[in-house]
Amino acid sequence: xxxxxxxxxxxxxxxxxxxxxxxxxxxxxxxxxxxxxxxxxxxxxxxxxxxxxxxxxxxxxxxxxxxxxxxxxxxxxxxxxxxxxxxxxxxxxxxxxxxxxxxxxxxxxxxxxxxxxxxxxxxxxxxxxxxxxxxxxxxxxxxxxxxxxxxxxxxxxx
Numbered sequence: 001x002x003x004x005x006x007x008x009x010x011x012x013x014x015x016x017x018x019x020x021x022x023x024x025x026x027x028x029x030x031x032x033x034x035x036x037x038x039x040x041x042x043x044x045x046x047x048x049x050x051x052x053x054x055x056x057x058x059x060x061x062x063x064x065x066x067x068x069x070x071x072x073x074x075x076x077x078x079x080x081x082x083x084x085x086x087x088x089x090x091x092x093x094x095x096x097x098x099x100x101x102x103x104x105x106x107x108x109x110x111x112x113x114x115x116x117x118x119x120x121x122x123x124x125x126x127x128x129x130x131x132x133x134x135x136x137x138x139x140x141x142x143x144x145x146x147x148x149x150x151x152x153x154x155x156x157x158x
Contacts, residue, residue, distance in 0.1 A: 005041045006032055007138065008129040012048040019044070019055045019106040025074045027089065030128060031097040034062065042099065043132065043142060045125050052110035053142065060100035070096040108149040111141065 010018065010026065017023035026042070034040060040059040046052055063073050067090050076082035090096045116123050119141050132139050 015046040057104040060102040
């Protein structure tokens with residue numbers, strides 16, 4: 001079993017819903033390759049208004065399946081608006097993907113794009129996601145900010 005960590009770009013309105021606990025699944029056209037026993041921590045880069053790393057969550061169930069299965073797993077099969085959205089979003093895909101959101105944490109002090117580029121000069125937010133290598137500059141920056149948050153206040157955990 002290994003722990004994987006990724007930085008995922010998520011639109012601000014959806015990042016806010018993940019962090020307030022109202023969004024339970026993150027739907028994606030592609031997700032990281034994982035072994036069955038791997039755990040996945042998702043660090044959230046809020047890509048629109050915030051342009052900052054704002055929090056994280058642990059991926060619970062990880063679905064990579066047919067559209068019908070995904071709607072059933074996530075509980076949306078009886079919601080006509082959701083079904084229409086799923087059909088449009090996954091129109092070109094034979095397999096659909098989603099990450100269950102568990103244990104969301106909102107950082108007390110987001111890490112702005114300016115702060116990130118102060119340490120990682122060539123940093124470009126990912127279009128979808130990027131793997132965070134343990135001990136990398138990005139990993140260290142996130143760990144340091146979380147330690148500062150914990151020293152001053154407890155992060156908000158849902």
